[in-house]
Structures are given as C-alpha cells and as structure tokens.
Amino acid sequence: MELESRYGTVRPGGRTARVRAAVLQAAGDALVEHGLDGLDLADVARRAEVGKTTVYRRWSTTTGLIADLLVDMAEQSTPRTDSGSLDEDLRANARLVVKTLTDPRQGALFKAMIAAATCDERTAAALHRFYATRIEEWAGCVEAAVERGEVPEGTDPHEVIRAVSAPLYYRLLASGDPLDESVADLAATAAATAARAGVYRI
Structure with a gap:
C-alpha cells in the first residue's frame, strides 16, 4: 500500500521535494519544541527558510x-523483518514501536x-492511512508463519x-507506565501465543 501526498507532486531531487523536506523537518522541530498549540505556519516557514506564501498555499493549515x-x-x-520465526518477527515489530x-x-x-x-478529519484520515500501511507491511510475517504452520490457517494477520x-x-x-524492551517482548510473546492458540482465526 502506498500513500500519496495531497500537498504537491514530489520529484526526487527537484525543488518541490526539497521544499517539502525542509518544511516537514521544520514542522517536526516546532512540534517537538512547542507542541500542537505552538505550531504556527509562519514560524515553520521561517525555520525552513521558505516563503510564507509557499507554506500557506501548499498546506493551508497546521492540521494539513x-x-x-x-x-x-x-x-x-523501516521495512519489516523476515527472520523465519513469528516470535522473532513480532519481537522486532514491538521493539521498533517502543523505540x-x-x-x-x-x-x-x-x-x-x-x-x-481527534479534532481534524484530514489528520485523522492520514493517521489511519499511516497505521494501515504499517500493519499491512508487518502482516506479511504472520502470513509467512501461517505458511510455515506456526499458526493455524485462517489466522487474521492484521489482528495479530x-x-x-x-x-x-x-x-x-x-496509563503512563514504562515503555522498554521488556514490555515490547511481553507484548510480542502474548500476541504470538494467542495466535498459535487460534485466538485470531477468522
């Protein structure tokens, strides 16, 4: 599954690509420093060293x-791993999420x-597409596990x-509880165990 930007055609090496990269880097920096409430298109343009008109024309709003x-x-x-073991692949996935x-x-x-x-439909749609893309990418390791006989036929890879x-x-x-590799490994083990028990069969 591929995502296409709604904010201009990106040509590798072209000016459009360079402007987009600079603006997105600046926007990320501003979000980290000031949070959502402090995100301002004029400030992003200044940080990216591009014209305000360019930023307002292409993105129009902070949510855009x-x-x-x-x-x-x-x-x-990052592409998914392919270790040949469901436990190892899910552990890699969980550790990547935690990292x-x-x-x-x-x-x-x-x-x-x-x-x-939570307050903008366009951003919500982009967030949903982002996670759909990542889930689709990593679902392949579950599909491979089904083929190897590690988990039952009919297991829903996306649910795993x-x-x-x-x-x-x-x-x-x-909850605000700690996030570390031990927590990642526990989540991966729980999902793999449930998958082998047939919990996620359609």
Whole structure:
C-alpha cells in the first residue's frame, strides 16, 4: 500500500521535494519544541527558510501540515523483518514501536499527531492511512508463519499485528507506565501465543 501526498507532486531531487523536506523537518522541530498549540505556519516557514506564501498555499493549515508529516513518516518507515520465526518477527515489530514512541523526537511527534487527529478529519484520515500501511507491511510475517504452520490457517494477520502494538500505545497515551524492551517482548510473546492458540482465526 502506498500513500500519496495531497500537498504537491514530489520529484526526487527537484525543488518541490526539497521544499517539502525542509518544511516537514521544520514542522517536526516546532512540534517537538512547542507542541500542537505552538505550531504556527509562519514560524515553520521561517525555520525552513521558505516563503510564507509557499507554506500557506501548499498546506493551508497546521492540521494539513501534520497530515503531510504522517504521509512522510509512512514513506520513510523501516521495512519489516523476515527472520523465519513469528516470535522473532513480532519481537522486532514491538521493539521498533517502543523505540519510536520513546524517541525524544518521534514520540513527541506521535503524541501531537494523535492529538490533532481527534479534532481534524484530514489528520485523522492520514493517521489511519499511516497505521494501515504499517500493519499491512508487518502482516506479511504472520502470513509467512501461517505458511510455515506456526499458526493455524485462517489466522487474521492484521489482528495479530494490532495486538502487538495496542498495549504499547496504551502505556504511551493512557496509563503512563514504562515503555522498554521488556514490555515490547511481553507484548510480542502474548500476541504470538494467542495466535498459535487460534485466538485470531477468522
């Protein structure tokens, strides 16, 4: 699954690509420093060293800018692993989620984007596409596990991947409990065990 930016055609090496990259980097920096409430298009333009008119014309609102940040993050996401073991693949997935959510920059960005998605349909749609892309990517490791006979036929691969990340996002957004590799490994083991028991069979 691919995501296409709604904010201009991106030509590798072209001016449009350079402007978009600079603006998105600046927007991410501003979000990390000031949060959603402090995000301002004029400030982003200043940081990116591009004209305000360019930023307002292409993104129009701060939520539009956040939506494009999500598109960019999906485009840059790390490919899934293929270790030949469901346990190892799910562990890699969980550890990647934890690494992202605890990163000073990426974690702050996700919190700001999730907050924006609660009040803006365009950002919510971009967030949903982002996670659909990542789940689709990692579902392949469950499909491979089915072919190897590790989990039953009819197992829903998307539900298994959702089960890995759900408790991690709960800690980030709801409980505030620690997020580390041991928590990631526990989430992965729980999802793999449930999958082998047929919990996620359609």
